[in-house]
Amino acid sequence: MTSVVMIAGDGIGPEVMAATRQVLQAVGARVDWVEAHAGLDAVEKFGDPLPEQTLELIRKHRVAIKGPCTTPVGKGFRSINVRLRQDLALFASVRPVRTLPGVKVPYDNVDLIVVRENTEGLYAGLEHVVVPGVVESLRIVTREAAERIVRYTFELARHQGRRKVTVVHKASILPLSDGMFLRIADRIADDYPFIEYEQQTIDHVALDLAFDPTPYDVLVMENLFGDVMSDLCAGLVGGLGVVPGANIGERYALFEAVHGSAPDIAGKGLANPIALLRSAAMMLDHIGQRASAKRIEQSVCRTLEAKVGLTRDLGGDGNTRTITAQLIANL
Numbered sequence: 001m002t003s004v005v006m007i008a009g010d011g012i013g014p015e016v017m018a019a020t021r022q023v024l025q026a027v028g029a030r031v032d033w034v035e036a037h038a039g040l041d042a043v044e045k046f047g048d049p050l051p052e053q054t055l056e057l058i059r060k061h062r063v064a065i066k067g068p069c070t071t072p073v074g075k076g077f078r079s080i081n082v083r084l085r086q087d088l089a090l091f092a093s094v095r096p097v098r099t100l101p102g103v104k105v106p107y108d109n110v111d112l113i114v115v116r117e118n119t120e121g122l123y124a125g126l127e128h129v130v131v132p133g134v135v136e137s138l139r140i141v142t143r144e145a146a147e148r149i150v151r152y153t154f155e156l157a158r159h160q161g162r163r164k165v166t167v168v169h170k171a172s173i174l175p176l177s178d179g180m181f182l183r184i185a186d187r188i189a190d191d192y193p194f195i196e197y198e199q200q201t202i203d204h205v206a207l208d209l210a211f212d213p214t215p216y217d218v219l220v221m222e223n224l225f226g227d228v229m230s231d232l233c234a235g236l237v238g239g240l241g242v243v244p245g246a247n248i249g250e251r252y253a254l255f256e257a258v259h260g261s262a263p264d265i266a267g268k269g270l271a272n273p274i275a276l277l278r279s280a281a282m283m284l285d286h287i288g289q290r291a292s293a294k295r296i297e298q299s300v301c302r303t304l305e306a307k308v309g310l311t312r313d314l315g316g317d318g319n320t321r322t323i324t325a326q327l328i329a330n331l
């Protein structure tokens with residue numbers, strides 16, 4: 001048994017988490033759930049959307065899964081997700097993006113991994129007013145973080161038998177920061193001669209992905225570029241309702257769906273649990289329960305292909321209960 005901290009989150013979070021747990025139970029995953037709180041739920045209970053108790057539990061058990069949390073707007077709270085990444089040094093966001101059977105999209109052969117540096121860039125949150133009407137936002141790039149994310153990406157590519165790593169940048173406009181990032185990537189790429197390596201500007205990659213995503217394989221980039229690109233790539237395979245996500249650090253790992261708390265459908269039993277379920281499959285893979293992870297991925301494919309019991313966002317007329325029943329039946 002492995003202990004996993006479970007944060008159900010807000011809105012549809014508890015609904016998709018309950019569905020995910022049912023499927024994990026059916027597949028025989030050996031997980032001990034440790035409940036923790038974040039989001040609006042935690043503001044009510046602890047006066048903080050990310051209470052120290054929750055961080056302590058993650059530090060203790062080292063692996064967590066999280067549903068979406070509503071960020072209270074205009075109340076002076078820092079984003080929960082940014083805090084989790086920075087406080088737990090979850091330096092890599094990993095989003096596998098693969099075409100799924102039965103999901104209608106322009107391309108039928110997308111298979112990408114987007115790796116995003118998670119701790120600095122413009123997300124360092126350093127902004128100030130220089131003089132009234134002029135604001136400066138600082139984009140932090142450090143050698144240490146650049147080396148860490150590029151090395152991580154090549155190791156991921158090696159472990160998963162991927163063919164190519166593309167470093168996405170804008171060094172023509174940002175020669176100091178992105179220039180350093182590229183020089184670091186060049187040096188690290190030399191240690192992996194069996195993996196093809198290229199550098200490409202962000203605008204070039206965005207255009208290519210719209211026309212034909214197949215030349216790309218594993219993409220790595222700084223924080224804000226990664227934020228935009230990972231959602232663009234999710235769009236290539238059916239959107240945020242079906243793609244999983246992981247935030248990985250040296251000590252801790254946090255798995256989460258990338259969609260929000262969907263207040264418009266919360267409490268109605270209409271939420272699609274696939275993104276969180278696939279994030280849970282990534283988590284099972286991470287803790288060494290690979291066979292269960294694989295069975296879940298196969299069940300997701302079978303369920304989408306059969307088009308029975310699907311939720312409305314997937315074009316069906318079912319709900320969370322019917323899709324979960326299919327996901328279990330197809331294991």
Ligand code: NAI
Pocket residue numbers: 012016067068069070071072081240241256257258259260261262263264265270271272273275311313
């Ligand atoms: P959203 O992703 O919650 O919703 C956008 C649209 O997609 C809505 O129409 C919603 O019904 C639909 N949708 C999302 N997930 C779905 C699912 N699993 N099944 C079926 N339909 C689904 O984005 P929105 O409305 O911008 O954000 C709502 C709240 O979520 C905000 O408070 C925001 O801060 C928070 N949020 C939290 C995230 C996280 O915790 N990781 C990520 C993004 C947003």
